[in-house]
Amino acid sequence: MALGRKTGGREKGTPNHSTAEIRSLATVHAAEAIERLADLMRNAENETTRLAAIRELLDRGYGRPALHADIKSHVDTPPRDYREMTDEELEAIIYEARAEREHERANASGKAWRSDH
Structure with a gap:
């Protein structure tokens, strides 16, 4: 950085063309991929595969669940x-x-x- 300013790369707000292209290609197959996950959820012989398909469908439909940490500490003496x-x-x-x-x-x-x- 020169004088606290960004001096290289894309300007702010300019889309990354590679990312946009990959996203566009993936979108073409999204419906088929979801159908396949639903088929695996219903018909896979392996329980692990069925659960993985269920998890993927729920993550895409509702988002991943928030991670919570329950941290408890026991201190014998106060600071x-x-x-x-x-x-x-x-x-x-x-x-x-x-x-x-x-x-x-x-x-x-x-x-x-x-x-x-």
Whole structure:
């Protein structure tokens, strides 16, 4: 990017011709594909195949179900007030946070993280 502006590629709002072409070709076969899924749902000998066809039909007709995570945590002790911590405890927290951030950056850039940082 130059001066905070996008300098290459398509302009915003310009359709991707390859994607549009593939979508157009797929649309031609959509009705036949749905008919085949319905046939598999009703007549497949394998229960796994029938269930997969049912899932595909429902996903296309109603959308995929939302994913929900029920996360529960049990903490034996409440978090301590930072004003009650020693300088050494606070420095350890800062050091650990910096190491985690460095690790995340290294993973994001594809580099191996070294523990000697």
